[in-house]
Amino acid sequence: MTRLTARSLTLGALLFLAGCASMAPKYEKPAPPVPNAWPTGPSYKEGQAAKAEQKPLAEVPWQEFFLDPQLRKVIGIALNNNRDLRVAVLNMERFRALYQIQRADLLPQVNGNAGLSVQRTPDDLSNNGNGRTVHQYDVGVGISSYELDLFGRVRSLKDQALEEYLSTEQARRSVQITLVSQVATAYLALASDLDRLKLAKDTLANQQESYKLSNSRFQAGVASALDLQQAQTSVDAARVDIARFTTFVAQDMNALNLVVGSSVGSDLLPASLSENLTPIKDLAPGLPSDVLLARPDILQAEYLLRGANANIGAARAAFFPRITLTSSVGFGSDQLTGLFKPGNFAWSFAPRITVPIFEGGRNKANLQVAQVDRDIAVAQYEKAIQTAFREVADALAQQGTIDEQVSAQHSLTGATAETFRLSQARYQTGIDSYLNVLDAQRSLYAAQQNLITARLVRLSNQVTLYRVLGGGSK
Missing domain, CATH: 2.20.200.10 (Outer membrane efflux proteins (OEP))
Structure with a gap:
């Protein structure tokens, strides 16, 4: 019985030592290969640093960012039905099970x-x-x-499995943030094309009235055949745009249904391009190191890097x-x-x-592969940070000028509308030809279309900032 007790104590001591060693190199996070501040210049707003009382965008749930009730319902449907998000969740469950399998190897069966x-x-x-x-x-x-596990081989494999599981959680967050932004972008595109279609229909109605007036003047001998044909071209151009924007609306609906994962009911479709779709007008992103390192895609890259680092420990332990x-x-x-x-x-x-006595260089090659995999993961991590920095900088550059663009376009639209009104009055009194009316009408129509585009760009820029700044996924 004494000999059995001694063996038991020896076995317990070995089991304790089995979990105390690891040959993985000490993990050191690479320094972010980007500047410490966002770009500055005429394209950027002043004071991009976050205010002390401002909540980081990564902590703002999407329900607080998108306030339009219909859009929020559509996003909720997409989060339940989208196949990409479903695959991301299933991948996370799969890697969690793999981690549990690897962790079980640390204990006796x-x-x-x-x-x-x-x-x-x-x-x-x-x-x-x-x-x-x-x-x-x-x-x-x-x-x-x-x-x-005296040399940490099994523990290193367990650590690698854990890091891969944690990376899939960040991948799920990244997919969810991207999905929310895709739904919002598709929703805005549909709303803008509905506005363009309505504008084209209103323009057609106005042009038909102008054609009737020109035809009456032609029948009375006051207007020329050229004026009548010019009025007809305006009518036909509006008809072409109606057909084109009708197609765009149908395609936008198909795109929205695809990203949502089911057919969106007519009661949830936008009526027009509302300015209240997103509430945050002035986003202060804060410092690059604070913002970028909190993005889920960068966290995913870091977890994969940590996993590759742990795998080196398993490759080293194979020599013992x-x-x-x-x-x-x-x-x-x-x-x-x-x-x-x-x-x-x-x-x-x-x-x-x-x-191991002779294995044909297998262990040495496996260690080299593990080290190269770690170096690749470092490069991918740094590239992810650089890409994120560029995305945020581009969005901030657009944010810094888009308000001025919308304001200028609004002023231009008002000026062209007044020009059109005056040209109509001069034509009706016989001072100018219908060609001036036609040119003014075309300028007004183009200005109105460009105003819709500018408003779409401003709203889309807010959605882009939500995505690139790692908007909350709760």
Whole structure:
């Protein structure tokens, strides 16, 4: 019994030591390869640093960013139905299960077993020349092929699996943020094309009235045939735009249904391009190091880098001996009724050590692969930061000038509307030809279309800032 206790203590000490070693290199986060401040200049607003009381955009739930009730419902439907997000969630569940499998290798697998074997010895092979049948009963518990992780191989593989699982959680967040922005972008595109279609229909109605007036003047001999044909071209141009924007609206609907994952009801469709779709007008992004390193795609890249770093430890540990234990305790007897008698107690303890002697350079090559994988992960991590910096800088550059563009376009639209009104008055009094009216009308129509485009760009810029600044995904 004393010898058994000593073996138990020795086994416990080995199990304790198995979790204390790791040959993975110490992880050091690479410095962000981007400037410490956002670009400045005429295209950017002043004071881009976040105010102390301002909540970072990454902590703002999308429900607080998008206030339009219909758009919020559409986004909610997309989060429930979109297949890309569903795949991301399933991938996360898969890697969580893989991590649990890898973590289980750190602990011994204890199995219970019970068996019966019956063997018939023939007469010619028996010692006394008389054949006999032998029954053997056994029952017990045991540990099968448990590796003592003295050099951290199993623990490094477990750490790698954990980092990969954590990266899938960030991938899910990234997919969700992208999905929310895609739904909002598709919703805005549909709203803008509906506005363009309405404008084209209103223009057609006005042009038809102008054509009737020109036709009456032509019949009365006041206007020329040229004026009448010019009025007809305006009518036909408006008809072409109606057909074109009708197609665009249908395509926008198809795009919205695709990203949502189901057909969007007519009661949830936008009526026009509302300025109240997003509430945050002036976003202060804060410092690049604070914003970029909190983006889920960059966190995903960092977790993969940490996983590649942990894998080096497993590759290093392959150069050292591997110790496995197989043990069991139980009872055995040739009679079922005598199975649990004190004298029938049995045990076995079989440690095995495997020392790599010649493996054709396999372990060295595996270590080199692991180190190169780590270097690749570093480059991918740094590239993700650089890409994110460029995306935010581009969005901020557009934000810095879009308000001025909308204001200027609004003023231009008002001026062209007044020009059109004056040209109509001069034509009706016979001072100018219809060509001036036609030019003024075309300028007004183009200005109105460009105003819709500018408003769309301003709203889309806010959606882009929500995405590139790592908007909240709750």
